[in-house]
Structure formats: C-alpha cells, structure tokens
Amino acid sequence: MSTAHPILEAREIALGYGNAGPLITDFGLALNAGEIVTILGPSGIGKSSLIRVLAGLQQPNTGHVAVDGQVIRNVHPRVAIAFQNPGLLPWLNLERNVAFGLSFARQLRLSSAERRARTDAAIRKVGLDHARHRLPAELSGGMAQRAALARCLARQPKALLLDEPFGALDEITRADMQSLLLSVVREFRTATVLVTHDIDEALLLSDRIVLIGGAPARELAQWRIDHPQPRHDRLAELGRIRIEIVQALHAAIVRHH
Amino acid sequence: MSEVIDGIAAQNDVSQRQPAERKLRRRSGAPLRFVHGLAGLGLIVLAWWIATDLLAAPDSLEARFAPQATFSSLFQLLSSSDLALHVAVSLKRILVGLVLALAIGVPVGLVVGLNKTVEAATSPAFQLLRMISPLSWMPIAVMVLGVGDYPIYFLLTFAAVWPILLNTAAGVRHLDPAWLTLSRSLCATPWENLIHVVIPGVVGHVLTGVRLAIGILWIVLVPCEMLGVSAGLGYMILDTRDRLAYSELMAMVIVIGLLGFLLDAAARALHSRWLPASSE
Ligand SMILES: Nc1ncnc2c1ncn2[C@@H]1O[C@H](COP(=O)(O)OP(=O)(O)O)[C@@H](O)[C@H]1O
Ligand SMILES: [Mg+2]
Numbered sequence: 358m359s360t361a362h363p364i365l366e367a368r369e370i371a372l373g374y375g376n377a378g379p380l381i382t383d384f385g386l387a388l389n390a391g392e393i394v395t396i397l398g399p400s401g402i403g404k405s406s407l408i409r410v411l412a413g414l415q416q417p418n419t420g421h422v423a424v425d426g427q428v429i430r431n432v433h434p435r436v437a438i439a440f441q442n443p444g445l446l447p448w449l450n451l452e453r454n455v456a457f458g459l460s461f462a463r464q465l466r467l468s469s470a471e472r473r474a475r476t477d478a479a480i481r482k483v484g485l486d487h488a489r490h491r492l493p494a495e496l497s498g499g500m501a502q503r504a505a506l507a508r509c510l511a512r513q514p515k516a517l518l519l520d521e522p523f524g525a526l527d528e529i530t531r532a533d534m535q536s537l538l539l540s541v542v543r544e545f546r547t548a549t550v551l552v553t554h555d556i557d558e559a560l561l562l563s564d565r566i567v568l569i570g571g572a573p574a575r576e577l578a579q580w581r582i583d584h585p586q587p588r589h590d591r592l593a594e595l596g597r598i599r600i601e602i603v604q605a606l607h608a609a610i611v612r613h614h
Numbered sequence: 615m616s617e618v619i620d621g622i623a624a625q626n627d628v629s630q631r632q633p634a635e636r637k638l639r640r641r642s643g644a645p646l647r648f649v650h651g652l653a654g655l656g657l658i659v660l661a662w663w664i665a666t667d668l669l670a671a672p673d674s675l676e677a678r679f680a681p682q683a684t685f686s687s688l689f690q691l692l693s694s695s696d697l698a699l700h701v702a703v704s705l706k707r708i709l710v711g712l713v714l715a716l717a718i719g720v721p722v723g724l725v726v727g728l729n730k731t732v733e734a735a736t737s738p739a740f741q742l743l744r745m746i747s748p749l750s751w752m753p754i755a756v757m758v759l760g761v762g763d764y765p766i767y768f769l770l771t772f773a774a775v776w777p778i779l780l781n782t783a784a785g786v787r788h789l790d791p792a793w794l795t796l797s798r799s800l801c802a803t804p805w806e807n808l809i810h811v812v813i814p815g816v817v818g819h820v821l822t823g824v825r826l827a828i829g830i831l832w833i834v835l836v837p838c839e840m841l842g843v844s845a846g847l848g849y850m851i852l853d854t855r856d857r858l859a860y861s862e863l864m865a866m867v868i869v870i871g872l873l874g875f876l877l878d879a880a881a882r883a884l885h886s887r888w889l890p891a892s893s894e
Contacts, residue, residue, distance in 0.1 A: 414798060431801075438799050444792035448814050457810070458800030512800075 362426030363387040364548035365411065365436070365516040370420035371573075372403070372410055379418065379573040381407055386567065388516065391546035393539075395553060395563040397602070399610055402574045404552045408520045411550060412438040424516065434464045437509035438518040441525055443501040445493040445508075452489040455479055455507045464512070479507040482544075483537060499530035503537070510541060516548045523558070532589070535562055539586055556602050560595045561588050568602065570609025578605050675860075683861035684868065691865050701873065703845040707763065707838075708831050708877075711770025715827055718771070719778030720820060724812065726779070727786025740779065748773040748834050752841060761842035766835075773834040777826035785819025786812060821888055825881040832874045847873075 365388040373379040380403040388394055398404050409415040411422055413432040421428045424436060445454045456476040459467060467475070480489055483503040493501060502522060509517055519538075523531045539562065542549050553559055559566045566580045580598055584591055592599075663681050670676035691697045726733050726740075748769045755765035793815060797807045839848025847870055854863040 412799060414795065432799055434801050440792065440795075442792045444790075444796045446793060446796075446811070446814070448817070458797070458802065461800055461802050461806050463801035463803065 362423070364390050364425060365550070366423045366426075367411060368420050368423075370407070370410060370417045370422070372406055372415075372417045373573070374406075381569070381575065382573045383575050384420070384569070385576075386411075386550075388548040388550065390515070390548055391542060392564050393542055393549045393551060393562055394565045394567060395551045395559040396567050396569060397553060397556065397559050397606075398569040398574065399606070400554055402569060404554075404569070405520050407569075408438070408518050408550060408552050411516075412436055412518050414438070434512070435515040436518065437512055437514035437516070438520070439505050439509055439522050441521045441523075443493075443505035445496075445501055445504055447493050450490050450492055451485060451496065451504050452476060452480065454493065454504055455511050457508060459511060475511045475513065479511040482510060482541065483507040497530075499526055499534065502526060502530075502534060506534075506537070506541070510545070513545065514547055516550070517542075518550045518552075520552045521554070522551075524553075524555075531558075536587065538562065543586075556599060556606075557592070559602075560592070560599060566598075566602065568605050568609070570606070577609055578602075678860040679864045680861075684864040687859075687861040688865040688868060691862065691869065697850075697869070700845055700847055700850050701869075704835060704839065704847045707766055707770060707846065708828070708835060710763075710767050711774050711831050711835075712824070712827060714767065714771040715774035715778050716820075716824070719775045719823065720782050723779040723782025723820075723823075724786060724808070724816070727783035727816075728812070733783065740776065744776040744780075749837055752838070756841060763843070765841065766838045766843065769838050770831055770834060773830050774827035777830065778820065778823035781819045781823030781826070782816055785816030788819070789815045818885075818888055821885045825878070825885050828877055828881045829874075832870075832877055836870060 365386075367384060367386045370384040371379050371382045373381075384407065386394065396404055396407065406415065410417045413422065413429045413436065416430070423429065424433050429436075445451075446457065449457065456472060458464060459472045459475065460469075480486055483506055485500060485503055485507065488496065488500060493504070496504065502525075506522070523534050526534060535558065538549070538551075541547065551559075551562060560582065563582055566582065568577045568579070569575065570577045578601075580602070582595070582598065584594060588595065659681055666676050666680040726736055751769060751772060752765070755768050759765040759768060789812065793811050794807070797811045802810065835846075836848040836851065839846035840852050841848075843849055847866065850866050851863060851870075854860070854866055
C-alpha cells in the first residue's frame with residue numbers, strides 16, 4: 358500500500374502481432390487512485406490490444422506494466438476489465454454473475470459472508486437490487502452492462518479497465534452509465550482507464566485524455582481537464598478542447614493513410 | 615426428425631428476436647397441428663386395415679396381423695404385469711447405455727474440444743468408428759463378453775457415445791470467447807475454468823447429443839435384445855413369433871413405437887428446459 362508508486366503504470370510499451378511490425382510503440386501511462394484517463398483513437402489503431410496488455414491478458418513485445426510498483430506478467434486479481442460485450446454467463450442469475458470469480462483460488466481469500474456482503478453492495482451500487490434473481494436473457498442491454506460493472510466492483514479493484522463499455526447502449530442509458538461510473542470512481546477511488554472513440558464521452562468523464570494515432574501508433578497529444586463534475590452542462594466550456602481533439606484526430610487519420 | 619431439429623433451431627434464434635409474434639403463431643397453430651397429426655396417424659391405421667382386412671384373404675397369414683386383433687392383444691398386454699417387467703428391463707438397459715455413453719463421451723469430448731492436436735489425431739478415427747453399425751459388433755461382443763446383459767450394454771454404449779462425444783467437442787469449440795476472456799481476467803486456474811465455464815457452457819450441446827443418443831439407443835436396443843437374453847422388448851418380439859402369437863407380435867411393435875415416441879418427447883422436453891436459460 359505504498360503511495361510512492363502510481364496504481365497502474367505502463368512503460369515503453371510496444372506491441373504487435375506476428376511479423377506485421379509494431380502496432381503501438383513507446384507507449385507510457387501512469388495512473389493514480391481515483392483518476393480517470395481516457396485513451397482516444399480511431400478504430401483499428403490498437404486500443405483494445407493496448408488495454409489487454411494493461412490488464413495482463415496479453416504480453417507486450419517490449420516494456421512492462423506494473424500494479425502498485427510490481428511488474429505483472431499475467432492478470433492481476435486487483436485489476437478488473439470490462440468490455441463492450443458484458444460477457445455475463447447465461448446460466449447464472451445476475452447475483453451469481455456478480456459473485457462470479459470471487460471464490461477463485463488466486464483471488465483474495467474471503468469468507469462466504471464477506472463474499473455475500475461484497476456482492477450485495479455491488480448490486481445495490483449499480484441499482485439492480487430488484488433484478489438480482491433474473492437470468493442475463495431477461496436483462497436489457499443497459500442492465501447487463503451494469504451487472505458487468507457490478508462484477509468488477511465486487512472485487513474492489515485498484516484499477517478498472519473499460520474497453521468501449523457503453524458503445525452498444527442508447528444515448529440515455531449511456532448517460533446514465535456514465536454518471537454511475539463517475540460515482541463509482543469517486544467513492545472507491547479506483548484508477549480507471551477508459552477506451553473510447555467518442556470524444557464527448559472522453560470530455561465528460563476524463564481527468565486526462567490521451568490521444569493515440571499514427572502508424573505505428575503512439576501518444577500524439579494529452580489534455581488535462583480540470584473542470585469539476587458533473588460536466589454535462591459545461592460542454593460549451595469544453596468546446597475549445599473538443600476542437601483541438603478533433604483537429605489532432607484528423608491530422609492523425611491523414612498521417613495514417 | 616428434421617422438423618424437430620428445425621424446431622429447436624427456431625427456439626434458439628427466432629424466439630430471441632420476436633418472442634411475442636412467435637408465441638402467437640405457436641398458439642394459434644397448435645390445435646391445428648394436433649388435428650393434422652392425428653389425421654396422419656389415422657391414415658396409417660387405415661392403410662394397415664386395408665392391407666390386412668380388405669386385400670388379404672380372410673384366413674391368410676397377413677390377416678392375423680389385422681388392427682382389431684392387434685388392439686385387443688395390446689389391451690391384454692397393457693393390463694398384464696408381464697409387459698411392465700419387460701419394459702422395465704429394456705429401459706434399464708437404455709439407462710445403463712446412456713450413463714456409460716455420458717461417462718465416456720463427455721470427458722473425451724471435452725479433451726477433443728479443448729486440444730487441437732487430440733482433435734486432429736482422433737477426428738478420422740471417430741468418424742470411421744461412428745459409421746460402423748453397432749450391430750456389426752454383435753458377434754464379437756458375444757464372443758468376448760458372453761451372452762447376457764454385458765454385450766447389450768457394450769453395443770448400446772458404443773451406439774450412443776458418438777453423438778454425445780461429438781456434440782460435446784462441438785460445444786467446446788462454440789464457447790463464447792467472451793466467457794473465456796472473463797475467466798482469464800478473473801485469474802481462474804485451468805480447473806476453475808473447466809468447472810465454472812467450459813462444462814456449464816457445453817450443457818446445451820451435451821443435451822442435444824443425449825437427445826440424438828436416445829433416438830439411436832431405442833433403435834439399436836430391440837435387435838440387441840434378440841441376442842440370447844430372456845427379457846426385454848426385443849426378446850418379446852422373438853417370443854411372440856415363436857409362440858405364433860401374431861397379434862401380440864404386432865401389439866409389441868406398437869408398444870415399441872409408443873415408448874420410443876414418449877422417450878423422444880421426454881428428451882426434447884429436457885433439452886428445451888435448458889435452452890431458454892442458456893440462449894443469451
Ligand atoms: N489476436 C490478434 N491477432 C492478430 N491481430 C490482431 C489480434 N487482435 C487484434 N489484431 C489486429 O490489431 C489491430 C488493432 O486491433 P484492436 O486492438 O482491436 O484495435 P481497436 O480496439 O483500436 O479497434 C487490428 O488490425 C486487428 O486486426
Ligand atoms: Mg476495440
């Protein structure tokens with residue numbers, strides 16, 4: 358529990374597949390507790406690959422990822438990841454899906470009472486108490502994504518990695534999920550990496566926005582956003598940054614082709 | 615058979631998209647389907663009656679298989695405790711065959727599905743073995759295992775194991791990659807991955823295999839029971855023939871058909887009970 362290290366740190370990451378040359382080079386990132394960093398970039402640039410590397414699901418070609426100052430070679434029990442596809446197990450009800458994995462051998466040892474308490478708290482946090490006995494097939498897209506978020510929360514992660522988590526949701530559900538995410542991060546001070554291609558989402562949620570692009574992709578620019586939350590009625594103030602991001606994104610796409 | 619399988623596919627896909635519409639169509643179509651089904655069965659009895667009563671001479675061998683005599687024998691059979699005994703023996707054999715086929719087919723199917731090398735090594739062998747009629751092993755089974763229940767268990771297991779094994783392996787290959795990523799991201803051990811994701815994830819496919827296996831078991835059972843045993847439905851067929859009790863023989867044929875129909879309906883019900891839960 359030393360505070361000297363960032364919660365999640367990536368250094369000099371390069372990654373690629375096969376002999377096709379690197380997809381991403383020289384990528385670095387350091388996250389502190391309670392910080393939300395958005396990685397923004399055109400699709401196909403390697404954002405999902407990058408977040409898988411941050412999660413330890415995949416090894417980088419060079420460089421390393423560290424959690425709490427410890428270099429990880431594999432997935433870490435205190436790092437949670439969620440995808441656009443909620444990935445609920447269809448044969449388990451919502452409650453069991455949220456509790457899934459808590460009793461695994463490589464997770465933190467918990468008594469069954471602690472597991473139940475964490476599951477209950479996570480379900481309540483995402484507002485699904487009324488649906489806890491439903492099967493995934495009986496949940497709407499937004500509810501399924503909430504359940505996936507609750508499954509991450511039940512593990513009380515130090516770092517939360519989200520790969521376009523709200524991409525498949527309609528505008529209203531999306532806004533709802535965004536404010537839920539903000540309240541979760543504020544309450545648990547989780548270091549959060551959000552991958553998205555939606556500039557407005559990035560502006561609404563992030564403390565920092567990292568734009569990646571080029572071939573091979575690297576960090577092109579970074580913005581720190583100090584506006585207080587909630588920001589949905591301050592979008593006009595964020596207009597200048599928005600224009601900068603759009604211009605940088607276009608420049609990146611032109612360079613890409 | 616193909617219609618039944620189409621029905622399952624429809625349950626899988628269409629119901630997810632337009633549940634209300636499908637339910638409506640089902641509900642209004644069900645009584646009509648039932649009437650059509652009854653009419654088809656009636657037609658078969660009619661053809662049977664024409665062949666044995668109208669076309670055959672009154673004292674001929676064929677006339678002894680007539681519906682009236684058959685149905686009166688059937689009622690006698692159904693009210694005797696004898697039939698229940700033979701049915702129980704046959705069902706026990708089916709159950710033993712099915713359990714053994716599951717005990718072999720599911721683990722082997724999991725290994726084949728999980729390991730590409732094993733799959734490549736076993737696939738041609740399994741396809742070849744699968745195409746050998748289990749009945750062709752009959753003489754060998756009797757020579758090795760003697761007469762009695764053991765060769766029957768062997769033949770039934772051999773018949774039932776393929777659909778279960780191959781469906782289990784297919785189930786593993788069709789596991790949602792999102793589930794596997796999930797269990798990896800939760801630091802699952804290989805054993806936890808197997809117990810909590812792979813096995814529950816293939817249950818639907820295993821049940822499809824069980825349904826197909828039950829159909830095959832029932833078809834293979836009767837000839838297997840003609841093999842020096844003294845109880846069971848196949849034995850009854852030979853016994854009634856030897857006693858020249860032709861109407862009883864015909865009644866046994868109908869019993870076999872009815873029981874098979876019920877077994878398949880039960881297997882289908884089991885299958886569709888699982889499907890609504892597992893189709894996301
Ligand atoms: N497992 C893989 N093997 C080979 N190539 C991959 C693999 N995963 C992704 N890629 C390739 O890497 C590139 C970036 O993919 P991805 O990381 O999904 O980008 P993004 O999330 O930004 O859209 C794509 O061209 C994709 O085809
Ligand atoms: Mg992606």
